[in-house]
Amino acid sequence: MSEHQQSLTTLIKRLEAATSRLEDLASSSASSAAVSNNLSRNSVGGQPAAVSSQNNDAIVSGEVPPALAAYDELIEGPLKNFLELSKAVGGLVEDQSHVVEDSFIAQRDFIYITTQSSKPNIETIMELLKPTQQAIEKVCEYRENNRPSPLLDHLSTVSEGICALGWITIEQKPAPFVEDLRDSSRFFANRVITNYKNTDKSHVDWANSFVFLLTELQNYVKKCHTTGLVWNPKVS
Numbered sequence: 001m002s003e004h005q006q007s008l009t010t011l012i013k014r015l016e017a018a019t020s021r022l023e024d025l026a027s028s029s030a031s032s033a034a035v036s037n038n039l040s041r042n043s044v045g046g047q048p049a050a051v052s053s054q055n056n057d058a059i060v061s062g063e064v065p066p067a068l069a070a071y072d073e074l075i076e077g078p079l080k081n082f083l084e085l086s087k088a089v090g091g092l093v094e095d096q097s098h099v100v101e102d103s104f105i106a107q108r109d110f111i112y113i114t115t116q117s118s119k120p121n122i123e124t125i126m127e128l129l130k131p132t133q134q135a136i137e138k139v140c141e142y143r144e145n146n147r148p149s150p151l152l153d154h155l156s157t158v159s160e161g162i163c164a165l166g167w168i169t170i171e172q173k174p175a176p177f178v179e180d181l182r183d184s185s186r187f188f189a190n191r192v193i194t195n196y197k198n199t200d201k202s203h204v205d206w207a208n209s210f211v212f213l214l215t216e217l218q219n220y221v222k223k224c225h226t227t228g229l230v231w232n233p234k235v236s
Helices: 003-027 057-061 066-089 091-116 122-144 152-169 175-196 201-224
Strands: none
Touching: 066 091, 066 201, 091 122, 091 152, 122 152, 152 175, 152 201, 175 201
16 A cells, blocks of 8 residues: 555544544433534634523623633644744645644634533534534645645644544543644654754744644643533533
8 A cells, every 4th residue: 555545544544533433422411402503713712603502691701711711822822833934934834734723713613612502412513523624634635635745744744733633522531632643743743853954944943833732732632621522511
């Protein structure tokens, strides 16, 4: 089997594994609270539109739930730094980084909903996860569609690591899942560092920034979602 075929097979298996974990989420008792399927992308600190919930005090007062505030710090810090360094490298790396941003914003929207709603049915959960899944797939397409590129190791660094956002599908202790994918990403990041350490430090800084982003994602998950993503039990 060629390296290209192996990479495609690995990607497909990861996406299939994430989908199967959604079935596990549905197996536990859960409320079927109505949650809007239509999300609008807003600036960090805002909320997706039309979330059905009886617990709107935090929204009215402008208070951001702790788990969401911590995720905003991830976006405003490590993610923002990665985006800036991607712009410095330019080309396909910069293009791919925009979709990475889309992936994190989509996940933020999903996390916001979990803070304002009890767990809905499996169909609703799968619908809510679609923006994140679609963005992840687009990130990975950059590697698969640009294998002749001299920036292939860069594209592979991100493609290997972006699936770490699938931690939201894991019920118990999702942090190790993020760690495993960070380590897969680091393999390609180290190749970038080796190839550019004596020629262009911006590429080295870029590679380190993405690994650091995943490390901070792992820390976020470990701190805010130690035993898995939790929906708001106070909302009926």
